[in-house]
Amino acid sequence: MSIVNQGRIAIFTDDPGWHGKRLKQAFAARGYQAQYLSLTDCRIDLEQGIGGVVLPGFEQRLPDGVFVRGVPGGTLEQVILRLDFLHVLPAIGVPVYNPARAIEKSVDKAMTSLLLHQAGIPTPPTWVAESAAQARALLMREVARGHELVLKPLFGSQGAGLRRLAQPADLPPAEEYHNVYYLQRYVGAAAGGWEDYRVLVIGGVSRAAMTRKGVNWINNVAQGAACEAAPNDPELFRLAEAATRALDMDYAGVDLLRDRSGRLTVLEVNSIPAWRGLQSVVSGDIAGMLADDLIDRHLRQAARERCA
Ligand SMILES: Nc1ncnc2c1ncn2[C@@H]1O[C@H](COP(=O)(O)OP(=O)(O)O)[C@@H](O)[C@H]1O
């Protein structure tokens, strides 16, 4: 069966890999030709750009939609310029999945914690400060109450750079954490080893979930955790959906953990989640679900608006 050409998609990525390939195939199966593109190659040209924007490969016509698989780090100026493209594209008719604002909110763990808290979603007690003296005082107070703290890089991912602090002397110099201390009460592993959950919410609905069993307390797949299908727990799915709504995301990979008292708590919400581990334990095609959601809720909508 031949598929009618529906349009073109840009996948922003510097490392297409397995995920890029799966997405490209999923879009192709739905009639969309997807092309990889690095945000580092995009530029602003008010004279010749479309709406001032030049996306290599899309000089004559902008893509019908953009799927963001990566925003490379760099200087503050570089990152802001890269985000400028994601911000401006919807204004010139190109849906961006996930939107720039959602990516900004979730890359910044402090903002994620604030938004979860304000939405009344359970998340561990968290403190963020620049002052080492304040961080040390907090650590002393928490240790005196029998708690440990987890120190995380504000923009971290894949479990990199996380540290458990059990005594005031464990606090590293602020420079090691870009001069911001993001500190969270350690609420892990009641009994029976290390584990947490990853739920993928697409278009407001939990579509796939797994239990991650870590080799230590950091249960990221990138840190060697094993993946299993998650239990069919409505509360797990409900909380993941609420967290995704609180950050206003099209889709999200939500990390949840059962704390020592048995309550589910949301650790973080990822706007550019990997799904290779998750795909290995669920039957539905995740790339296909993502492509369907972008097409159904954004591209068809944009086309309807153009026709109206
Ligand atoms: N407050 C915490 N208590 C217990 N374990 C935690 C806590 N915060 C993080 N972890 C563990 O570390 C992992 C990585 O933390 P997370 O906040 O998701 O950062 P990252 O962006 O690096 O994935 C979590 O999946 C969880 O297993």
Ligand SMILES: [Mg+2]
């Ligand atoms: Mg995580």
